[in-house]
């Protein structure tokens with residue numbers, strides 16, 4: 001998670017829409033490539049040819065690239081897009097991606113439907129425990145932010161109740177309680193037979209951010225967490 005205390009450069013909603021239309025299908029195509037890489041059974045000569053083609057594409061993309069990570073380069077107003085984020089990033093093919101939306105009636109409650117394929121496997125046919133943790137960290141953090149209490153993960157406790165099958169899943173998060181700059185959130189991964197992994201975490205608005213807000217006298221506008 002990069003934390004940017006300054007407002008990143010903004011682009012217009014029209015430019016944001018244009019960039020989304022460009023990059024979302026491109027990123028999805030690379031996700032498909034990853035899945036195909038894992039599952040293909042083509043002959044060795046085809047693999048070698050495909051490797052050369054992929055390397056050529058990579059070289060073409062590297063002709064112009066950023067120095068570091070993506071951060072929150074794109075956005076407008078308070079709707080900045082964490083396009084590099086490993087869970088929700090629109091430009092990150094590693095991201096499943098998760099698309100949390102407001103749901104339910106608990107504070108900050110957000111849900112996301114997601115389909116996890118071969119790229120997220122741990123035990124055969126099952127989701128890797130670290131991947132469940134990844135999704136839950138994000139959805140609990142998003143719930144805290146949706147409740148207007150954003151923070152960084154101070155701790156995240158997980159209980160793996162039963163194995164999580166690869167395939168369609170729902171991830172849910174909500175705020176349990178908060179005290180000032182500390183917000184406790186809960187959530188779970190739900191499979192076809194009910195919840196599989198439960199999470200409870202503490203999200204803290206860091207001291208530096210609290211001090212920044214105090215200087216700005218702007219308690220309603222937390223700094224960007226992307």
Ligand SMILES: CCCCCCCCCCCCCCCC(=O)SCCNC(=O)CCNC(=O)[C@H](O)C(C)(C)COP(=O)(O)OP(=O)(O)OC[C@H]1O[C@@H](n2cnc3c(N)ncnc32)[C@H](O)[C@@H]1OP(=O)(O)O
Nearest residue numbers: 001137138141142145146152153154155204205206207225
């Ligand atoms: C409408 C929809 C909008 C949606 C819009 C989406 C927006 C976007 C969503 C982003 C969703 C991101 C979801 C991924 C979230 C990551 O992945 S974050 C990355 C992983 N986490 C980290 O790297 C954090 C690393 N740790 C730190 O930076 C610092 O230790 C912390 C946790 C920020 C705390 O720092 P601090 O505030 O400077 O420290 P400090 O003042 O000592 O502690 C503050 C309080 O927290 C308590 N505390 C700190 N750590 C702990 C702990 N481990 N256990 C218990 N208490 C603790 C302290 O005791 C203290 O309590 P009080 O005495 O104030 O009551």
